[in-house]
Each structure stands twice: as C-alpha cells, then as structure tokens.
Amino acid sequence: MTQPLAFSGASVDGSLYTWVTDLASRTPHLVNNVVSLWSDLGLGLFAVLMLVAWWRARGEGGVRMARVLASPVIVVLAYGVNSVLKSLIDEQRPCQTLHTVTVEACPALGDWSFPSNHAVIAAAAAVALMLADRRIGLIAVPAAVLMAASRVWIGAHYPHDVAVGLAVGAVLALLLSQVATRATPLVDRLSTSRLRPLVSTQ
Numbered sequence: 001m002t003q004p005l006a007f008s009g010a011s012v013d014g015s016l017y018t019w020v021t022d023l024a025s026r027t028p029h030l031v032n033n034v035v036s037l038w039s040d041l042g043l044g045l046f047a048v049l050m051l052v053a054w055w056r057a058r059g060e061g062g063v064r065m066a067r068v069l070a071s072p073v074i075v076v077l078a079y080g081v082n083s084v085l086k087s088l089i090d091e092q093r094p095c096q097t098l099h100t101v102t103v104e105a106c107p108a109l110g111d112w113s114f115p116s117n118h119a120v121i122a123a124a125a126a127v128a129l130m131l132a133d134r135r136i137g138l139i140a141v142p143a144a145v146l147m148a149a150s151r152v153w154i155g156a157h158y159p160h161d162v163a164v165g166l167a168v169g170a171v172l173a174l175l176l177s178q179v180a181t182r183a184t185p186l187v188d189r190l191s192t193s194r195l196r197p198l199v200s201t202q
Helices: 011-027 029-041 043-057 062-089 117-132 134-154 159-190
Strands: none
Touching: 011 134, 011 159, 029 134, 043 062, 043 117, 043 134, 062 117, 062 159, 117 134, 117 159, 134 159
C-alpha cells in the first residue's frame, strides 16, 4: 500500500534538505549558534511586536484595535489547527529518516514534522500583525520567513514542512482577522468602560 506523499517527505525535497544541512555543517559555529538561538527563541519577537502594535493602536479606532487584540488568539488557534494536522499526517522528522549531521539534536521519534509549528505560528503572527499595523508587519513578515528557514537550517524540518506551515498560518490569519473585525463594536464599548486604558489613550 502506497503511503500519502506527506508520509515520505524525503521523496519530496530530501535532497534539498541534505544540501542545506551539509552547508550548515560546513558553516562556522558562530553563525550556526546565532541561527540556532533565533530558531529556539525567535518566536518571542512576535510577542514583543504584538505589544508594540497594541501600544500604537491605542486611540486609533476599533477595527485596528480589534485586530491587534485578536492577534494572539489567532496564533493560538493556528497552533491548535496545525497540531491536529500534524497528528493526522505523522511525518517523521527528516533527521530521523535521513540521519544527516544537524546543527541541533534531532527531536525524538513521534515528534512529527509536517507542517512546522514554528512556521505556522510565525506566519499567523506576521499576517495578523500586517493586517493590524503595516509598519509592524513589515518587520514581522521577513522575521517569519527567517524563522521558517532556520528550522530547515538546524535540521528540524524539510523545506516543504516550513513552506506549508507558512501557508497554513497565513491563510488562517487572513480568515480569522476578518472575523476579528466583527468585534469592533465590543472594542468601541470598551473605550467607554473602566477598561478604556486598554484600548484608548483618551
């Protein structure tokens, strides 16, 4: 019985994955340490950007604030959807299948690879922020791409894992941000309540 494509990721872009990991193995340790640090901790940048976007949105109107306040919720929902996808597809990590030398230790068996959680979270945050605050989004979008690339560089994911992860996160953020605009009347009501400092500078 032939397995679905996602179950055999090595046949999709395994050669590209090994090319990247071979390049990483020949790259100076300092560079790899920086990439590894970003891959492990970089998602925190998106939380900081959300806080900055919230601060900038205070007093800017209900729609913008509604989208800013929804951005962390969108990220959590995107992560939840992706976790379901990962459990349904069960693609083994490339470093388990191809046994290449990787920058970071390979995740344990059963820690599924497709789609990449990091890529989904980063893309969902970046698109949600872009729709809420273009200036912040111009920082978040390239950061999301760099996050996805770093996951391949350290050996944790195939390229298709992160590409699909970016797509999943972006699409979910686009859809959910539209839903978030429906909360604008609630945000407007908050501006006349005791929680006014949360949404307004006035």
